[in-house]
Amino acid sequence: MAYTTINKSSEHFNTKLYTGNGSTQSITGVGFQPDWTWIKQRNGTGWHNVYDAVRGSTKRLQTNDAGAESTITNSITSFDSDGFSLGSNGDTNGSSNTTVSWNWKANGTGSANTDGSISSTVSVSATSGFSIVKYTGTGANATVGHGLGSVPKMIILKERNPASSRSWRVYHHNVGNNKVLYLDTTNAQTSDTAAFNSTTPTSSVFSLGTSVGTNESGKDFIAYCFAEKTGYSKFGSYVGNGSSDGSFCYLGFKPAFVMIKSFTSAQDWVMFDNKRDPDNVVAEYLRPNLSNAASSSTNYMDFTSNGIKHRVNDTWTNGSGKTYIFMAFAEQPLIGDNPATAR
Secondary structure, three states, X not given: OOOOOOOOHHXXXXXXXXXXXXXXXXXXXXXXXXXXXXXXXXXXXXXXEEEEOOOEEXXXXXXXXXXXXXXXXXXXXXXXXXXXXXOOOXXXXXXXXXXXXXXXXXXXXXXXXXXXOEOEEEEEEOOOOEEEEEEEOOOOOEEEEOOOOOOOOEEEEEEOOOOOOOOOEEEEOOOOOOEEEEOOOOOOOEEOOOOOOOOOOOOOEEEXXXXXXXXXXXXXXXXXXXXXXXXXXXXXXXXXXXXXXXOEEEOOEEEEEEEEEEOOOOOOOEEEXXXXXXXXXXXXXXXXXXXXXXXXXXXXXXXXXXXXXXXXXXXXXXXXXXXXXXXXXXXXEOOXXXXXXXX
16 A cells, blocks of 8 residues: 555564573574664663674674774674574673664665765665665765665764764754764754755765765765655654643654654653563663663653653653654554554
8 A cells, every 4th residue: 555565564673672691692583684783781781782784793883982883703693584693792692681672674785886976885675764874985075875765864874983983973854954963972963064065865865075974084984874654664853841741743653662862952862662661651761872771760651553642841852842853663553454553
């Protein structure tokens, strides 16, 4: 049917919980072979670890750190048909560590893309609107092919081998093409006309200016690009009302994962999902800019059949008059062959 090509969201995104054993183990039950896996210890201060199939399973970046990519041979040792295999690394498989992994499907190790002035390697699922893009900066205004065939609404980008620390750059269409957010900090939106060359992405490329954070000459970059797909993903904004009868965000689906950031004030990023909180009210949060353990100290929101209903006066998610961006992925679509039901 025309409204969506995705009837089972868990074939493209899925959260998987597991407990580390300090040795080796295979994590199964993801439902597909993941191409981007983001792992965080819940009961301790292990860092956020990001791995993807394009860079290779042993290549680690960490969202709460601005440092360079590391090669970790005993963390994710392979991406498998129904999950991934782990070595003994403490951040991803520490003994008795309760752990969450968020997993996205693209299309394996990627292929060459020459749509932009900079050639890229792209692993893409046009169906789910997700691509992993690897490229090398030139230091000059440029474009990079992303392979989606539709316009990205959000891009999360990191320099892999900087001479000094370089923060993660985030483009979000509601923040605009002449500003950035930093995934590893609490900063509000920052004016940066050189990051994405003050140019909105197209259905084939995103643009780069002369910023070292997105296009340093001779340096390697990775970008995770997201286009909206009806009934599966949404990248939007809302204004908080500072009330326990909080703002409602219509998504068109029951959410499985939500990440939120105030872009008008200095606040932490916060992440929620339907596996750590299978019932309402959703309370357990993690912060991608910090290594802190998970906390359930506040009842933040309800995941409804068609969106998010905020349930607290809190500056991270629902401060009065504060403007927030979000990225959200579906557990079930509101419409289609498998319509969502209330929790």
